[in-house]
Amino acid sequence: MVTASKPLRADAARNREKLLAAATQLFAERGLDVPMEHIARRAEVSIGTLYKHFPTREDLVSAIFPERLAALDVIGEKALVDQDPWHAFVVYLEDLYALQAEDRGLNDILARDLPNAPEVVSACHRGAGHAETLIMHAIAGGGLRPDFSITDMATLTRAMAQVIRDSPGEWRRFLSIYVDGLRAQ
Amino acid sequence: MVTASKPLRADAARNREKLLAAATQLFAERGLDVPMEHIARRAEVSIGTLYKHFPTREDLVSAIFPERLAALDVIGEKALVDQDPWHAFVVYLEDLYALQAEDRGLNDILARDLPNAPEVVSACHRGAGHAETLIMHAIAGGGLRPDFSITDMATLTRAMAQVIRDSPGEWRRFLSIYVDGLRAQ
């Protein structure tokens, strides 16, 4: 899958890397809406060069986020080996939102449903798959209220995105109250 | 306080009303960020006239929202006469978010903390006062977890704003889970 279709010229390869580095930083700091001009400037490259390498913002996103989203798989798999299904589920939520809180771009991706890039979409689906399994196990184990669904989790995730955006210090507190509402009974 | 400083000319008074009506509609439908041009167009008035009457968006907001925010007082006072303090608190939350769900402009005002207009600010303070009393009573009554604070409520409100924006059908469900997390014990 490394499809090195056409080998880039030396300067082009260098600029591509500088662009990716700049975009990675800025997406994390300021979210996916950061102006293209800012990315080009931080990469010390002209706006035209940015568009040569990445004709759309989507292209940039899909070049960057598959790696970021791999972290989702890591926490998902970590949770799946946990013996206590309720504990696994809670830890998963904590890890997920900690990730979101660290990266505004990731927060944006998980909040809105705009990631049209196929690799991003599939990573999100994998994440949802993990979540669904964890939910089922936690319900079966009797810890999680039986009516909790993946839809509720999506809603929670969007709500958390907002909390993280405007009061980053509050998300753990917010989550802990919500989680108390999730216990069976 | 009706300060009819200078009596408006007949046409001006008419236009002012048309502008207020248009803005009230559009704020409720599309939120506070609706373009000024749209408001003028819906009022069938030129953009210049809009700016003559309301030099800033803030002026428009503070002409419209005090009335809307009075609804907050109504639900606050309704809740305060409820005998059961836990029930009062829960009903207050439900009424509040139902209000938010009906009016995107109100949702915006309560979510972001941008309402600089003095009358809007004071209405929000009154609302927060009611909320704080209800919280104290509900804690004293033993229904609400004792560590719940007005800060938590502000966080919840912003989270709800987001839920209402991107999945208006989900807010009751979301609230009910959160409220389950709020019971004492």
Added chain:
DNA sequence: ACAAAACTTGAGGGCACCCTCGACTTAACC
């Protein structure tokens, strides 16, 4: 060292929104 191909550059056109201001219109008062 040269030519061709690949790449870079930034001025500039487009768009959506903001807001202003001078020329026109109209209500109000005599």
Added chain:
DNA sequence: GGTTAAGTCGAGGGTGCCCTCAAGTTTTGT
């Protein structure tokens, strides 16, 4: 009805972002 202050109008200037493309530069292969 005429005067004039009050009000209306909308073209247009400003900003910030989008994206393109013709002209210039650099790498690569010979």
